[in-house]
Amino acid sequence: MSDLLARHRAVMPDWVALYYDRPIEIVEGRGNRVTDADGTTYLDFFAGILTNMIGYDVPEVREAVERRLATGVVHTSTAYLLRGQVELAEKIARLSGIEDAKVFFTNSGTEANETALLLATYARKSDQVLAMRQSYHGRSFGALGVTGNRAWKNNSYSPLNVHFLHGADRHLPQFARLSDHDYIKVCTEDLRHVLATATGGDVAALIAEPIQGVGGFTMAPDGLFAAYREVLDEYGALFISDEVQTGWGRTGETFFGIQAHGVTPDVMTFAKGLGNGFAVGGVVARGDLMDALHAVGLSTFGGNPISMAAANATLDYVLDHDLQANAARTGAIVMDGLREAAGRLPVVGEVRGKGLMFAIELVDPGTGEPAPALAGVMMEETRRRGLLAGKGGLYGNVIRMAPPLTLTEAEAKEGLGILIDSMEATNEASE
Structure with a gap:
């Protein structure tokens, strides 16, 4: 992977940003999960920047x-x-x-x-x-x-x-x-x-x-x-x-x-x-x-x-498959859980979104100011636990997610658990 990263940096513009301290290469996808070149599988909560809307290897599309x-x-x-x-x-x-x-x-x-x-x-x-x-x-x-x-x-x-x-x-x-x-x-x-x-x-x-x-x-x-x-x-x-x-x-x-x-x-x-x-x-x-x-x-x-x-x-x-209704149902599972957890975590400034389009804003617990460095910490925490997310916001301090519209209730609960664990770890890192 280090060889591919070096080759990328040699021929791709510097402004083409890569996620993570150790960028990953995604080589396979099934359903709402992807696998990288090292064989690690992730629950995908960013879907190629909202692009793989109904997941991977969908027979009807293929x-x-x-x-x-x-x-x-x-x-x-x-x-x-x-x-x-x-x-x-x-x-x-x-x-x-x-x-x-x-x-x-x-x-x-x-x-x-x-x-x-x-x-x-x-x-x-x-x-x-x-x-x-x-x-x-x-x-x-x-x-x-x-x-x-x-x-x-x-x-x-x-x-x-x-x-x-x-x-x-x-x-x-x-x-x-x-x-x-x-x-x-x-x-x-x-x-x-x-x-x-x-x-x-x-x-x-x-x-x-x-x-x-x-x-x-x-x-x-x-x-x-x-x-x-x-x-x-x-x-x-x-x-x-x-x-x-x-x-x-x-x-x-x-x-x-x-x-x-x-x-x-x-x-x-x-x-x-x-x-x-x-x-x-x-x-x-x-x-x-x-x-x-x-x-x-x-x-x-x-x-x-x-x-x-x-x-x-x-x-x-x-x-x-009425995926609009599924987005409302599974999105509520994730956002309700995130909001409940956020109340005890000073590092979380806000949880916002609609349906399967939700975000966690990270702030300095002491000042309430945007904390882009902590967003970077949380990105690493989610990846380490097997979930892919995105990052954005005017100040670069927001974890934004948009899973495939085919997300199941079981996957929503799984992703929620990973996100809460990652929020807790990020909160500890901020202390």
Whole structure:
């Protein structure tokens, strides 16, 4: 493994980060578990950054891809009719709730968000975009422009004129004691002030994650985006919901994260889990917005036959097995247990999340300040006990987890036990 690590460091950019003091190579996966090159098996609570949405080696997905491969046609292009694209687009358009929806497929969430921003700025003939503080929308030029997290921004240059809003920053002193109702009111008044002072009024859109992924699963209280939408409608501005991490029932309570706010956006973006490991992303939007672009466009590999076979099989599996309900049920097991344990562990600042999308924020027990070093300790503790987790947050002090939606109740309880043991060990390390 040390040889592979040395080779990685010789040819891969330094900014491609690796987890753990001794990075692992995952070589096999079955169900909701993976095995590394040393033969150690882990319960996977991060799923390739929310990508292996229904686990590993799923027969329905594998067989759908094998049938496609057997045809010998792994790629044609959008210059020809693609049955798999049409079938998947029909399903997504129906599930989105967007009126007269149309779908465009890409390879990733980054590309999807770029497309959404193009649709909005073209429709409104404006480069002015609103985004959320602590957000992350991708690594490309435009997507970084609407990313509100300095750790992921290499420069301030952007093709867009961006203004960042409050809404997922309840930890700030000025908001900490506010009720949801009062926080929504304050944030909405701030939105009006931003529109009146920092913009020309002709804002193209607001882009927002219902739950901020890289931001450490911070989220706006339900109803905030409905309040924002009322203001946006006064200005004719559009609303883009970035569902790259919150889509397909992961939050348990709704199929898309934004639905918890009682809002149907003009545009939604998606990616990650839909292909269960195969590269797929896309945009679903009102037909008039999607059709409005005057230039010819395509995505050479976006919506390719292999990815479409995997995505159709994955989405069918999610719906046929009601995995949204499973996410609500198993997620509650984990979060209820974590919250109960957190009450006696000063190192835990907060447990938050929805469904199978939950996080543990680690703080200095003495000061309550963010403790990124302790997050590193907990990452090692979870790995040592056989569980894979992720790390994030604005301050790098959050353990974030999103197991496959196929997580069983037994696996939820197993993972909970590992996490509590790891929290206790981290708490001891902080003393």
